[in-house]
Amino acid sequence: MALAIAACCCTPVAGAADLQSVVDQAIKPIMKEYDVPGIAVAVTVDGKASYFSYGMASRQEHTPVTENTLFELGSVSKTFTATMAAYALVQGKLSLDDHPSRYVPKLKGSALDQATVLNFGTYTAGGLPQQFPDDVANNEQGILDYFGHFKPKAAPGEVRVYSNPSLGIFGHLASLALKADQADVLEQQILPKLGMSSTYVRVPDSAASRYAWGYNAANQPVRMGSELFSVQTYGVRSSSADLIRYVQANIDPSHLDATLRRAIEATHVGYYQIGGMVQGLGWEQYAYPVSLATLQAGNSAKMSRDANPAKLLSPPKPASDATWYNKTGATRGFNAYVAFVPQKKIGIVILANRNYPGEERIKAAHTILSSLQD
Numbered sequence: 001m002a003l004a005i006a007a008c009c010c011t012p013v014a015g016a017a018d019l020q021s022v023v024d025q026a027i028k029p030i031m032k033e034y035d036v037p038g039i040a041v042a043v044t045v046d047g048k049a050s051y052f053s054y055g056m057a058s059r060q061e062h063t064p065v066t067e068n069t070l071f072e073l074g075s076v077s078k079t080f081t082a083t084m085a086a087y088a089l090v091q092g093k094l095s096l097d098d099h100p101s102r103y104v105p106k107l108k109g110s111a112l113d114q115a116t117v118l119n120f121g122t123y124t125a126g127g128l129p130q131q132f133p134d135d136v137a138n139n140e141q142g143i144l145d146y147f148g149h150f151k152p153k154a155a156p157g158e159v160r161v162y163s164n165p166s167l168g169i170f171g172h173l174a175s176l177a178l179k180a181d182q183a184d185v186l187e188q189q190i191l192p193k194l195g196m197s198s199t200y201v202r203v204p205d206s207a208a209s210r211y212a213w214g215y216n217a218a219n220q221p222v223r224m225g226s227e228l229f230s231v232q233t234y235g236v237r238s239s240s241a242d243l244i245r246y247v248q249a250n251i252d253p254s255h256l257d258a259t260l261r262r263a264i265e266a267t268h269v270g271y272y273q274i275g276g277m278v279q280g281l282g283w284e285q286y287a288y289p290v291s292l293a294t295l296q297a298g299n300s301a302k303m304s305r306d307a308n309p310a311k312l313l314s315p316p317k318p319a320s321d322a323t324w325y326n327k328t329g330a331t332r333g334f335n336a337y338v339a340f341v342p343q344k345k346i347g348i349v350i351l352a353n354r355n356y357p358g359e360e361r362i363k364a365a366h367t368i369l370s371s372l373q374d
Contacts, residue, residue: 019043022371023052026364027350031055034356037215038065040139042244042349044340045372049244057212057353060221067241068198070226071351074329076243076336077236078167079267082282084185084265085121085174090259094177096121100147100169103176110148115156120170122271124280124310126152128163130171143169143228159307160274168229181212182231184309191357192261194249200237201231211237212353215331222333234331240349247340247347250283250325268325270317274311277303278317279310286324288341289373292366295358299328330355335363339369346372 038055051067088094096118101108183201213221253264268279277298278285287347321343340347
């Protein structure tokens with residue numbers, strides 16, 4: 001198993017040796033128990049990043065994981081969609097109070113047109129399913145027909161049902177408001193301003209050699225395909241080194257240009273309380289300090305698959321440094337977890353090329369970040 005640690009600028013407050021020991025103890029058992037080919041971890045402490053790389057990006061080619069290996073982020077991509085939508089919000093091109101028919105006139109009069117942009121961005125539009133049904137055509141017309149005929153199971157704002165269609169149309173509406181393709185907005189405007197040069201919706205040939213293979217349950221090498229709203233919901237690839245820059249920008253966006261800084265800050269506002277979790281735009285929030293049990297409950301199968309009662313926060317919960325922000329994600333052969341606490345100036349990225357249980361990712365991250373609290 002390949003193992004490496006590198007530090008950016010200087011070693012973290014905890015000390016490189018101490019931090020490596022903590023990360024090793026959290027990650028190595030996961031790799032062994034779930035036969036994970038490779039994992040990349042990045043930890044930031046007070047603006048300084050350290051990288052920990054384990055195993056193989058490709059078992060066929062015996063390519064080791066490094067901090068520059070590209071992984072599929074799965075639903076962590078939704079935080080980039082939220083950032084793009086917030087980018088439109090702060091420019092006055094989109095409003096959370098808008099109804100979808102403002103941008104898609106065909107939806108005028110449909111049941112879903114009673115929901116707002118905010119409802120779609122927080123999975124509270126009325127019970128849209130986790131995935132599109134198999135019989136929905138994989139094109140814009142198919143999408144619009146599906147939304148136009150959908151019969152909500154609840155009034156807007158009553159329940160949260162984690163949903164790719166919901167977040168997908170949220171991103172689609174933001175793209176229409178910006179009059180630009182989401183991939184173009186991310187790759188040409190937002191990512192460069194974040195200093196992220198190794199994060200892609202469309203992996204270029206120049207970066208193809210760094211793109212890991214994911215491994216499914218049958219241990220076959222796999223990568224994602226292009227499906228309905230894949231760009232908006234799970235289509236971003238990144239490295240641990242690049243993604244930790246995103247975490248650092250979320251912890252302290254003060255160095256960003258005013259528009260992007262306000263957009264990042266807008267994704268930290270909380271809108272709905274669901275159990276012990278507050279749903280914002282992209283990021284899910286927990287009052288800090290937070291227990292492992294609370295984090296695991298908020299990222300559980302019940303939370304992602306069931307209709308959970310939602311309580312509108314009025315006024316919305318303002319961004320707070322004393323908050324654990326997180327997002328988990330997975331594709332057929334990859335998974336990811338990202339978390340950060342602005343108050344402590346700490347954050348973590350865990351990327352893997354096999355999908356192992358979410359509670360294990362969260363336990364590892366909680367263990368590692370807890371070691372940095374003092």
